[in-house]
Amino acid sequence: MTKPVARIRVGIGGWDYDPWRGSFYPAGLRRADQLAHAASRVTAIEVNATFYKLQTPDLYARWAAAVPEDFRFALKGSRFCTNRKALAEAGEAVARFCAQGLSELGPKLGPILWQLAATKRFDPDEMEAFFALLPRAQDGILLRHAVEVRHESFADPAFVRIARDAGVAVAYVDEEGVPALDAPAADLAYARLKRMSEEEPAGYPPAALAGWADLAQGWAGSGRDCFLFMIGGFKLRAPAAAEALLARLAAAAGG
Numbered sequence: 675m676t677k678p679v680a681r682i683r684v685g686i687g688g689w690d691y692d693p694w695r696g697s698f699y700p701a702g703l704r705r706a707d708q709l710a711h712a713a714s715r716v717t718a719i720e721v722n723a724t725f726y727k728l729q730t731p732d733l734y735a736r737w738a739a740a741v742p743e744d745f746r747f748a749l750k751g752s753r754f755c756t757n758r759k760a761l762a763e764a765g766e767a768v769a770r771f772c773a774q775g776l777s778e779l780g781p782k783l784g785p786i787l788w789q790l791a792a793t794k795r796f797d798p799d800e801m802e803a804f805f806a807l808l809p810r811a812q813d814g815i816l817l818r819h820a821v822e823v824r825h826e827s828f829a830d831p832a833f834v835r836i837a838r839d840a841g842v843a844v845a846y847v848d849e850e851g852v853p854a855l856d857a858p859a860a861d862l863a864y865a866r867l868k869r870m871s872e873e874e875p876a877g878y879p880p881a882a883l884a885g886w887a888d889l890a891q892g893w894a895g896s897g898r899d900c901f902l903f904m905i906g907g908f909k910l911r912a913p914a915a916a917e918a919l920l921a922r923l924a925a926a927a928g929g
Contacts, residue, residue: 731775868906
């Protein structure tokens, strides 16, 4: 297994969203072709369906076949792993999630995001125990992990130290009432941008997009592979926001 080269990918959450038909998706495009079209316009997709139920190896293989070689899927970890009173007891659920067939994505598998409940408070022992349950590989495929925390108690240097020791990335979340932690804890940076606005054609105003581009370039410059997802707020704008950010990054890179 080789360590991935640091680069920046920008994407959206999912690809089957009816309001995108006729806007992001051309009129008349078959639903079966939506993933391939989305993957031609953005460089990553965060899959939310994996949060609710396990998928099949055949489905993962079909997803992999539909996208370019350099495309990546980020998967949300199962709610049966994270929405529980004691995270340390999630070992069986974590193992079942990782063994469901996601290795069929091969090198197109990006990070797994473990989203904690908004009510989950920081407990050092619990987080150490949970991170210890996360496998580093599955069927010979490298697994990289990120955690999204939603309670203010996680704004604690001790949490970042625990994540760093475990090699788990701390997701940067742009959302009202959620701590925005820009904390380098792994060779991975993961951002979920959730304040897109209906009034902005590209979801975020130009100054905000410039700020996200600068932030991503800084993360990549420090050697971290970057994933930024336009994932919340006015969802209709998500593809335009992702494309606008990709265009800024390409212009900054001179290509």
